[in-house]
Amino acid sequence: MEYDDIIDYEQESTKLDFKAIQYDSPKHPDLLKDIMSMANADVEGEKHIIVGVNHKANGERDIVGIEKETFIDASIYQQLIRENIEPYIKITYEPYEYTGEKDKYKGDLVGVFKIEDCNDKPYMMKKKYRNLNKGDAFIRKGTHQTPITRTDLDKIYDKKGSNDFEENIKMGFIDTEFSNRIKLSPLEISVLPSERAADEIERILEEKRNSKDILNNTGFGDIHKMIQGYTYPFSSVPYKHRSIERLEKDLENVKETYRDYDLYEVFSNSYVLNFEVINEDRNYIEDASFRLEIPDKNGIIVFDKYYEEPSGEPLIIGMETPTNIEVINYPDIYKEEDKVIVDVVIGNIKHHIPIDIYDVSFRIWIKPCLKGETIELKGILYGKNLVEPIERSFFIDVK
CATH class of the missing domain: 3.30.950 (Methyltransferase, Cobalt-precorrin-4 Transmethylase; Domain 2)
Structure with a gap:
């Protein structure tokens, strides 16, 4: 100055x-x-x-x-x-x-x-x-x-x-000019990775059962291919080179085998939600925290963790896998009675500076069964110098 x-x-x-x-x-x-x-x-x-x-x-x-x-x-x-x-x-x-x-x-x-x-x-x-x-x-x-x-x-x-924070605090969905209402469409995934894998296993099984190639049917085809110079780094033996017995076992366990891939597929295609707040009062809101309450009902999935894309590569013994910063800063999400709670500690909210409420946006999946409904969310802002918490309602219209 x-x-x-x-x-x-x-x-x-x-x-x-x-x-x-x-x-x-x-x-x-x-x-x-x-x-x-x-x-x-x-x-x-x-x-x-x-x-x-x-x-x-x-x-x-x-x-x-x-x-x-x-x-x-x-x-x-x-x-x-x-x-x-x-x-x-x-x-x-x-x-x-x-x-x-x-x-x-x-x-x-x-x-x-x-x-x-x-x-x-x-x-x-x-x-x-x-x-x-x-x-x-x-x-x-x-x-x-x-x-x-x-x-x-x-x-x-x-x-x-007389510091009426209630009138001077704006909260809304991010990138909506503090609107408390958004429209979202139901989500669907036509085929999950586990389903694609199951289809592939069934197709190969059908071919093997109808084949007279004893070498491939017994699973020795992978050795045959390796002799010819084909190798498969960072993965197990491809399905087409496995025995019928092993493929039947793979088909039985396909959901569990591809669980992480299925979760990542749904997570990565889900809606990203966050809110922003601006304090237009003359005083800071001190030691602020925010609690979002989402109805725990059929048709809504709130992801309680950040799912990283599976690498498909085996871990090297003794090697630490680096942690994604989004995994560390993902909001604290848990169930409480008939609600899903998304909690975060914000700290001081200065005046006239809009901020994102969550450092990392959380993910939500809306199923087709909710089409035509409106989902009401309840947001509660707490602060050391707030006489009463500030409560706001937010709405998702499922179109």
Whole structure:
């Protein structure tokens, strides 16, 4: 951020203060009061304390500056605040080289405190520190700093209670401009991999039973082919070179053999679902999480894991198979009574930045038996600073 204009033209206010010298150890109580006062101030946005500037009563200012080797590390101040003020106030303290209008001060170093995210007022002393007592709290009004009063507290709590997140949160299906309704067609797969394999086995069995080729019928055809130079890397002996007895066993177990292939076929052809949320309130939603409830009914399949494409290759002993990031980040999905739950922890939801609710979209399959019906989903958004969870309904029209 460019601070030259602030130093040259801005006057001290509720969200801006100038200090001539740094807060050394004897001035640590002053730092706590100044930071606490600004954090409790009834103004939005970032607040700043600029150190190394002597701001005079008539509005004039001189840049005193700070020697680089004496610049105090931000971690000292952050630890002081963390140990003495509750809840914690997020601050930064950084050096800034002046390049503004006053030529004689160009290149001088100042320090800039930035105080932000003050959404959990009131802030107060959590223990005694020198001349400050446990429970002391201060607020900045204009250029004045005063002890916090009952009226101030009432205003703070009224304002916290009036943050109507319900009206300022938009949620909807992803890529629909936050619509709560989409249309999907029922899905069908004409032939699964296991069914294709069964058809192939039956065809080969029929040929072998009608064949007089003893070598192939007994399964020695694979040896015969290998002698001729044919090999089959990364796979078992092809069906056409197996014995009738083995093929009959293969046919009996074909569903189990091709289970992973069938699941992947259905999974990869299923619908991809996700939602997005935007917070248009002035405050963050803190420690947010989201719960989606889907009716557990015939005709809906919600995949509770991410299915990777089977490789068909044998594992090499001792070799670890790399894990797909989508497998790791796939949502937590489980059944609860008559519902399927899709849970996710989001974290803080900042304002005016749309985000996907799930890092990895989940998959859903809709069968033809639901054609013409509407599936209602229930979404519940939780947050540390939400008095009540925010509930929304979403609809899938099966056309």
